[in-house]
Amino acid sequence: MTIKRSKVTSIVLTALLLMSVFAMPAFAWDYTGYASKSTSTSYGTLTGQFNLHADDPNYYYFEESGWVDSSQTFSSMYAEYSIHNYYSGARLDGKSAVAYNDNAVYFDDFIYKPSSPPFTIYGVVEVRHTTTYTVRPTLTGTYGGL
Amino acid sequence: MKNRFKYLVPIIIVMLFICAFLNNKKEKPSDNIVLTQEIFASFTHGILDPDPEIRNLVYDGKNVTVQYNILNGEQDASFGLLIFTNGVLQPFCINDGSDTTMYRFNVLKNQSVTFPISFDPVQLNEKENTVYFLLMLDPDFYPEDKTQPFGHNHSISQLLPWKLVNNSAGSRTSKINIASIENFQQKQIEKSPPEFDQKDQKSDSPLELNINSECPIELNNNAKKISVPLNISSKINGKYRVSVFINHEPINAFDGCDYIDIDCDKDTNYKLTVNIDSSDLKDSNNFAYAIAVPVDYNFDGLDIQVAKSASVILINQ
Numbered sequence: 001m002t003i004k005r006s007k008v009t010s011i012v013l014t015a016l017l018l019m020s021v022f023a024m025p026a027f028a029w030d031y032t033g034y035a036s037k038s039t040s041t042s043y044g045t046l047t048g049q050f051n052l053h054a055d056d057p058n059y060y061y062f063e064e065s066g067w068v069d070s071s072q073t074f075s076s077m078y079a080e081y082s083i084h085n086y087y088s089g090a091r092l093d094g095k096s097a098v099a100y101n102d103n104a105v106y107f108d109d110f111i112y113k114p115s116s117p118p119f120t121i122y123g124v125v126e127v128r129h130t131t132t133y134t135v136r137p138t139l140t141g142t143y144g145g146l
Numbered sequence: 147m148k149n150r151f152k153y154l155v156p157i158i159i160v161m162l163f164i165c166a167f168l169n170n171k172k173e174k175p176s177d178n179i180v181l182t183q184e185i186f187a188s189f190t191h192g193i194l195d196p197d198p199e200i201r202n203l204v205y206d207g208k209n210v211t212v213q214y215n216i217l218n219g220e221q222d223a224s225f226g227l228l229i230f231t232n233g234v235l236q237p238f239c240i241n242d243g244s245d246t247t248m249y250r251f252n253v254l255k256n257q258s259v260t261f262p263i264s265f266d267p268v269q270l271n272e273k274e275n276t277v278y279f280l281l282m283l284d285p286d287f288y289p290e291d292k293t294q295p296f297g298h299n300h301s302i303s304q305l306l307p308w309k310l311v312n313n314s315a316g317s318r319t320s321k322i323n324i325a326s327i328e329n330f331q332q333k334q335i336e337k338s339p340p341e342f343d344q345k346d347q348k349s350d351s352p353l354e355l356n357i358n359s360e361c362p363i364e365l366n367n368n369a370k371k372i373s374v375p376l377n378i379s380s381k382i383n384g385k386y387r388v389s390v391f392i393n394h395e396p397i398n399a400f401d402g403c404d405y406i407d408i409d410c411d412k413d414t415n416y417k418l419t420v421n422i423d424s425s426d427l428k429d430s431n432n433f434a435y436a437i438a439v440p441v442d443y444n445f446d447g448l449d450i451q452v453a454k455s456a457s458v459i460l461i462n463q
Contacts, residue, residue, distance in 0.1 A: 134190070
């Protein structure tokens with residue numbers, strides 16, 4: 001049986017395509033929790049997003065970001081998260097950040113795993129300019145309590 | 147050629163399995179707990195008139211009037227509007243109605259609502275004053291289950307501060323008592339490690355405010371008051387006027403005063419113990435939160451914002 005070079009190439013390309021589809025969540029979106037909310041503004045779309053990574057045995061690594069798809073900068077971009085014990089409702093931790101004369105805001109934080117009960121994360125991303133635009137992503141699930 | 151490619155297809159299949167295995171090894175989000183409360187997704191709010199580019203209000207002896215607009219996002223929502231003038235809760239009226247300190251209203255999804263706000267400033271300095279407009283999400287929310295967090299409910303969204311120029315004669319101080327941190331006994335002040343990054347103008351939020359307590363806070367029948375820890379963490383130098391609210395009403399939490407002025411130092415934590423009196427509570431569905439409003443705002447500097455603590459449940463047993 002003779003295998004033509006073009007046939008081999010097409011098999012390889014198809015395989016690579018399939019592999020990339022299977023592998024994408026493992027290699028590119030390396031997180032255990034994700035939430036995103038968007039709203040349209042007169043400047044462009046405002047997006048607020050969470051990523052919660054669980055790779056470290058001791059800590060969750062948490063990222064929050066907010067951005068506007070626009071070259072315009074704003075008086076302030078504000079982001080905040082608060083983490084609550086799912087069962088008691090008590091606030092466990094939280095953090096906020098502000099970026100001035102920018103179109104994006106970002107911060108990261110660590111959540112200590114061994115002492116964390118199951119939790120829910122509430123977030124806010126706001127553009128504070130002539131008008132205030134706000135989105136509020138939420139990450140729900142049995143994170144923590146490991 | 148034949149021998150060279152004979153094993154190609156099996157190798158590719160094996161690699162596919164390896165990739166699928168790696169993917170399945172990742173910890174997946176577990177979503178077997180679902181919030182019972184729908185989450186507000188997004189909304190836009192601001193003042194249409196006077197010009198929001200200038201953010202300038204003028205008091206000339208008559209009520210200050212603004213046109214306020216809210217454009218709701220993808221879910222029906224209810225809101226509560228609050229105004230602070232120089233850090234003091236400002237009574238105002240909508241459509242020439244009666245005075246209120248919180249205007250509650252509902253907005254359907256994707257609906258835009260505009261209404262006139264009118265107020266007589268409760269506090270006036272001789273020249274410049276600062277007005278903050280805050281929009282609280284679902285102020286009437288109260289968890290059915292006492293262990294459920296408020297979540298996005300009771301959280302505030304704020305406009306950039308507006309300058310209020312006093313063109314009338316003299317200043318006006320209300321009858322509201324304001325305590326000062328210097329004279330307040332139940333406090334602990336600690337320096338915290340600096341985190342503010344001046345270089346790229348990105349930092350932790352200037353001020354964070356929390357009622358640090360077991361949740362819910364329980365006040366039993368015999369107790370006339372309960373002490374609650376209030377933590378204020380400042381990343382910048384700035385003066386704030388702090389008030390504690392029960393069921394959206396300010397209480398005399400600071401040695402009988404409604405407010406306390408704190409001249410915050412950079413990277414400093416202020417741990418206050420505030421007293422909540424049982425007479426401030428209803429029979430059921432009580433909650434508390436604190437709000438810190440910047441005073442002596444510098445309009446040429448960075449935008450300093452209002453901070454609100456998370457709401458906490460109070461149980462009057």
